[in-house]
Every structure is written in C-alpha cells, then in structure tokens.
Amino acid sequence: MALFGSSYMLGLIHIPLLFSLCFAADPFANFQLELSYITVSPLGVPQQVIAVNGTFPGPTLNVTTNYNVVVNVKNKLDENLLITWPGVQMRRNSWQDGVLGTNCPIPAGWNWTYQFQVKDQIGSFFYYPSLNLQRASGGFGSFIITNRDIIPIPFKMPDGDIVIIIGDWYIRNHTALRTALDAGNDLGMPDGVLINGKGPYQYNTTLVPGGIDYETINVDPGKTYRIRVHNVGERQAGPLPDPPNDFYDTSYVVNQAMSIRQNGSASGARPNPQGSFHYGSINITDTYILRSMPPVVINGKTRATFNGISFANPDTPIRLADQYKVQGAYKLDFPSAPLTGPPRVDRSVINATYKGFIEVILQNNDTVPQSFHMDGYGFFVVGMAYGNWTENSRNTYDKWDAITRSTVQVFPGAWTAVLVSLDNVGVWNLRAENLDRWYLGQETYMRIVNPKEDNTTEFPAPSNVLYCGALAHLQTPQQVSSSASTVSGQPRLYLMLLVVFSAAILVLR
Ligand SMILES: *[C@@H]1O[C@H](CO)[C@@H](O)[C@H](O)[C@H]1NC(C)=O
Ligand SMILES: *[C@@H]1O[C@H](CO)[C@@H](O)[C@H](O)[C@H]1NC(C)=O
Ligand SMILES: *[C@@H]1O[C@H](CO)[C@@H](O)[C@H](O)[C@H]1NC(C)=O
Ligand SMILES: *[C@@H]1O[C@H](CO)[C@@H](O)[C@H](O)[C@H]1NC(C)=O
Ligand SMILES: *[C@@H]1O[C@H](CO)[C@@H](O)[C@H](O)[C@H]1NC(C)=O
Ligand SMILES: *[C@@H]1O[C@H](CO)[C@@H](O)[C@H](O)[C@H]1NC(C)=O
Ligand SMILES: *[C@@H]1O[C@H](CO)[C@@H](O)[C@H](O)[C@H]1NC(C)=O
Ligand SMILES: *[C@@H]1O[C@H](CO)[C@@H](O)[C@H](O)[C@H]1NC(C)=O
Ligand SMILES: *[C@@H]1O[C@H](CO)[C@@H](O)[C@H](O)[C@H]1NC(C)=O
Ligand SMILES: *[C@@H]1O[C@H](CO)[C@@H](O)[C@H](O)[C@H]1NC(C)=O
Ligand SMILES: *[C@@H]1O[C@H](CO)[C@@H](O)[C@H](O)[C@H]1NC(C)=O
Numbered sequence: 381m382a383l384f385g386s387s388y389m390l391g392l393i394h395i396p397l398l399f400s401l402c403f404a405a406d407p408f409a410n411f412q413l414e415l416s417y418i419t420v421s422p423l424g425v426p427q428q429v430i431a432v433n434g435t436f437p438g439p440t441l442n443v444t445t446n447y448n449v450v451v452n453v454k455n456k457l458d459e460n461l462l463i464t465w466p467g468v469q470m471r472r473n474s475w476q477d478g479v480l481g482t483n484c485p486i487p488a489g490w491n492w493t494y495q496f497q498v499k500d501q502i503g504s505f506f507y508y509p510s511l512n513l514q515r516a517s518g519g520f521g522s523f524i525i526t527n528r529d530i531i532p533i534p535f536k537m538p539d540g541d542i543v544i545i546i547g548d549w550y551i552r553n554h555t556a557l558r559t560a561l562d563a564g565n566d567l568g569m570p571d572g573v574l575i576n577g578k579g580p581y582q583y584n585t586t587l588v589p590g591g592i593d594y595e596t597i598n599v600d601p602g603k604t605y606r607i608r609v610h611n612v613g614e615r616q617a618g619p620l621p622d623p624p625n626d627f628y629d630t631s632y633v634v635n636q637a638m639s640i641r642q643n644g645s646a647s648g649a650r651p652n653p654q655g656s657f658h659y660g661s662i663n664i665t666d667t668y669i670l671r672s673m674p675p676v677v678i679n680g681k682t683r684a685t686f687n688g689i690s691f692a693n694p695d696t697p698i699r700l701a702d703q704y705k706v707q708g709a710y711k712l713d714f715p716s717a718p719l720t721g722p723p724r725v726d727r728s729v730i731n732a733t734y735k736g737f738i739e740v741i742l743q744n745n746d747t748v749p750q751s752f753h754m755d756g757y758g759f760f761v762v763g764m765a766y767g768n769w770t771e772n773s774r775n776t777y778d779k780w781d782a783i784t785r786s787t788v789q790v791f792p793g794a795w796t797a798v799l800v801s802l803d804n805v806g807v808w809n810l811r812a813e814n815l816d817r818w819y820l821g822q823e824t825y826m827r828i829v830n831p832k833e834d835n836t837t838e839f840p841a842p843s844n845v846l847y848c849g850a851l852a853h854l855q856t857p858q859q860v861s862s863s864a865s866t867v868s869g870q871p872r873l874y875l876m877l878l879v880v881f882s883a884a885i886l887v888l889r
Contacts, residue, residue, distance in 0.1 A: 416457065
C-alpha cells in the first residue's frame, strides 16, 4: 500500500490508454510534455531555447521501478521531434526508444505518446530531444527512477533530492550550430556553462556581466541530501582549464575511471542485468572494434565516422522496415573492424547475434575526449588504456567487479573495452554522445533478432506507431494545432491528400 500511497502523492495513477499487453498489476505514471520555443537570457543575451511545458530545463519525471510510464509528447517546435531516454533500458521495446532507427519523427504540430515500463534500474537519468542538434537548445529534463519500498538501498533514505542539470552552452541556437557544422566548422569554445538553465554567479565583474540569474540551492543544517547530477553538455572536457588537470595527467584519468568498481559483496540495489553474474567467465562470442576518427569531408560534406562509415539515417526506421518487410531500407554490413578503404556515408547496421556475449573495443583516434553510448543495454566497462588495443590488452581486463554503465568515456589516443550480453531483442542505437560528432554521423545500430520469432521476447509495435518513408501511406493525418510555429512536411501533405480525397468523393457522388 505504501507504493500506491506514494504514487497518489504524485497524482500520477492512471488507466492505460494505448495498450495493456501485460504488467497490468503495476502502476501507471502519466505525463504530458509540450516542447516549444521560449526566449531567455541565461548568459545575459536573449536567445530562443527549447522549453518543456514552458520551463527550461523541463520538469522532472519522477517514477518508481516497475511503473508503466506514459508520456504524451506534443511537438510545438517548427521541426521534427523525438524524445529519447538514454540509460533507461527499454526492455524488449525498442519501439519507444525515440531515435530515427526505431521511430518515425513526430512532425511539427503533432503529438505522440510513449509507453514503456521501467525495470530494475534505480537511478538518475534524463530525457532529451534526439534529432537535429536540438539538445543544444534545451528540451531536456531529469528522469528519476526510485526504489520500491520493498527494495532496500544501501544507505539511509536522504532527507531530500537535489537535481543538478549541468552542461556547456552556446548563445547560438541549434539551427545556427547546425549551419556551422554543415559548413565544416568546429563549434569552437562554448560561451558558458549552465546549471539548471541558469548562468554563472558574478564571481568577477570583468568576466561575468551583471544581471545574470544564477542557481541557488537551499539546504537545511543537519540534513542529508541526494544530489542527482546530469551532464547534458555538447562535449566532454570542452575547453580545458589550466593545468594541473585530469586531461594533462593522462594516466590519472584512466586510473581514476577504472578505480570505480562495484562492491561485489554488498547487497541492495545495484544494476543486475542479465548475464552479469560472473560476467568475467562468460565466453565472448563476437568482438567489434569501433574506431572513431576526426571529421572528414565525404562527397563535399563534413562527416564523422566509426570504422570509416558515417551513418545516414534510413527514411524508414529499421525496426519498422523489418516489421513491414520493406526491402533496402538499411544494410546489415557494419564491419567488425575499421575499414581500410576511403570513408563513406551509409546505412550500415551491426548484424548482432541474439544471446551473444560481445566485446566492443572503442578506439578513439579522434582528437577530442569522447563518450560512447548504447541504448537498450548496460555494459561492463572492463578495460581502458592509452595506445591501440591488441589481443594482449585482454590480460588487463577487470573480470570481477567492473561497473555497469550505458555511457563510457574514451580518451583521445586511447581505447575502452566493454562487455555486453545481447539479451534485449530490438534495434539499438550506438553513438558518440558528443553532440557534434553524433550529428555528423558517428553512430550505428545493433539489430538483434530472436531467430525463433517467439512473441514473448519483444513487444509488438504500439497501436499508435507513426509511419514514414516507404510506409508513409499507412499514416493517418493528425489534427495540427494552431499553436505550432509552422506546419511543414508530412502534416501539410496529409491534409492536402485528405482535401483531394474528400473532393474526389464529392465528384464521385
Ligand atoms: C505539462 O503541461 C501540461 C499542460 O499544461 C500538464 O497537463 C502536465 O501535467 C504538465 N506535465 C508535467 C510533467 O508537469
Ligand atoms: C536561431 O538563430 C537564428 C539566428 O542566428 C535565427 O534566425 C533563427 O530564427 C533561430 N531559430 C530558432 C528556432 O530559434
Ligand atoms: C495525441 O494526444 C491525444 C490526447 O491529447 C491522444 O489521445 C493521442 O493518442 C495522441 N496521439 C498519439 C499518436 O499518440
Ligand atoms: C522523487 O520521488 C520520491 C518519492 O517517490 C521523493 O522521495 C523524491 O524526493 C522525489 N525526487 C524529486 C527530485 O522530485
Ligand atoms: C577578474 O578577471 C580579470 C580578467 O581575467 C583579472 O584580470 C582580474 O584580476 C579578476 N579580478 C578579480 C577580483 O579576481
Ligand atoms: C562492500 O559491502 C560490504 C557489505 O555491505 C561491506 O561490509 C564492505 O565494507 C563493502 N566494501 C567496500 C570496499 O566498500
Ligand atoms: C568457453 O570456451 C572454452 C574453450 O574455449 C570451453 O572449454 C568452455 O567450456 C566454454 N565455457 C562455456 C561456459 O561455454
Ligand atoms: C546475420 O547473422 C545471422 C547469424 O546470426 C546470419 O544467419 C545472417 O545471414 C546474417 N545476415 C547478414 C545479412 O549478414
Ligand atoms: C594506432 O593505430 C593507428 C591506426 O592504425 C596508427 O596510425 C597509429 O600509429 C597507432 N598508434 C600506435 C601508438 O601504435
Ligand atoms: C590517429 O591515427 C593517425 C593515423 O591514421 C595517427 O597518425 C595518429 O597518431 C592517431 N591519433 C590518435 C590520437 O590516436
Ligand atoms: C504469441 O504466440 C502464441 C503461441 O504461438 C499465441 O497463442 C499468442 O496468441 C501470441 N500472442 C500474441 C500477442 O501475438
């Protein structure tokens, strides 16, 4: 009953609207998120940012493990939108992942309702828009998964939660930043760092102009708080402060990262994905080396690559193309090691084996520190070192108490090795989390199919699935609200078709 009590406090209990396949006994949490532009001046200069429900950053979504989360996203921007939930493992449900390999975009003026269940993952996550560099303009907010009362956490319940959303920030908006990247320019130094959407305290009157609103966090004496920090920035390590710092002390950063380990004998809440038990003694079935290189010009356009391939998003999402047997939407030929030929732009996807236990080596041959992210999975970070990875590097792996993560840093001129148990059927995005590199094509997908076609290992497509590309004819039009800044692309086309269709009916009559 305590569980229901706390959810009533949040006012979130709701009856499922879309589909109720299973998990019917678990509570539902309903949210409505409206993304629109607002003008604010976090660094003292007015600029358009993407607000969620009129606030920047957006509201915190606070749920409990096992909840069925229903989020109706309304796109009041003037371009396509998708919201993604990195680190939240969409078990058997890549339909809800919110990236172009699995979802058609939500056109301007439309809404789309996500529905997924959060399982076994207590922690602090955040949501953000995944398309077109929009995250550089905002659209993000905190997504918290708390423990059920019956699951103990290995510390006393804190007196309060403090959410800190921190990231570097440009005064230019995402469209201006996109123009710069498309023209082959580096984004250059960010203009500042924002904490919870606010700028710096005026610690120096020469360096920081007056009148900037800064974040204040109130705490009561004698109380203990849990601080949840989200890094929503564009880059890793951005412009570097003066030495001494981590970047120049190169061995320190690697040693420090590898020193964070799981307490193998502690009980309580910690990630325990399938295959994690004695992960170090499971035989590796496949090895993928993914090498990132600095951006290059391919066919006159600046692009970033993994293994010599810069990913081009398919017109028909991979998962949907499979469902409807659309031919040629993508290729299953992503190489397991860097290609030696000239770099190319392609729709190459990893043909991953269901129930495989794979080793992924991230070899950063780019000039910037990177972070690498995998949707749908947690992975064990078993090794990290400077130089090129070789088979002998396996002797240095942590096979006992490595921590599970969904995002890991890879230093320039260095490698990071992760182990992943491929137990989650679907199509899952692998990407550079550095926003500019991702935008320029440093990503691919892992396609994981259960060869038995057993309908218990993956959810069916949701009833509200959006269609586009080769399947656009299956999409019914949606009433476009007048508050959208512009109506473009799909909705206008469908409204036109509807008008033509109605006219044809009139003529036939
Ligand atoms: C967002 O705004 C809508 C419309 O005002 C409201 O119904 C909804 O509860 C808000 N959502 C959150 C998470 O605050
Ligand atoms: C972005 O900034 C440019 C000017 O740099 C401006 O023309 C454009 O309207 C802005 N777009 C949005 C969506 O704010
Ligand atoms: C859009 O929102 C309405 C409620 O406002 C909901 O009934 C409808 O299912 C949503 N559309 C999609 C495609 O999720
Ligand atoms: C989230 O909800 C829990 C109760 O379920 C509460 O203890 C916690 O303070 C909330 N956190 C935030 C940031 O709202
Ligand atoms: C403020 O910054 C300027 C420029 O870096 C520096 O010259 C000055 O000493 C700083 N003032 C204080 C009070 O630290
Ligand atoms: C690991 O957890 C156990 C049990 O809670 C505890 O006794 C031990 O001190 C912990 N070890 C470390 C290194 O934190
Ligand atoms: C792992 O592979 C070795 C041979 O390479 C084999 O002897 C062993 O049985 C395998 N272990 C498992 C759990 O499959
Ligand atoms: C993908 O891998 C499976 C084995 O896991 C294999 O049967 C199939 O032929 C592969 N497909 C392609 C296009 O390589
Ligand atoms: C690592 O590999 C790259 C690409 O093959 C090569 O250019 C570079 O010289 C190698 N670095 C070292 C330290 O061996
Ligand atoms: C990247 O590779 C080039 C050759 O392809 C090599 O000269 C360079 O040292 C490498 N740089 C890093 C940071 O790995
Ligand atoms: C799943 O497959 C079983 C057995 O083939 C069948 O009885 C059941 O109706 C299927 N369920 C769904 C949701 O398709």
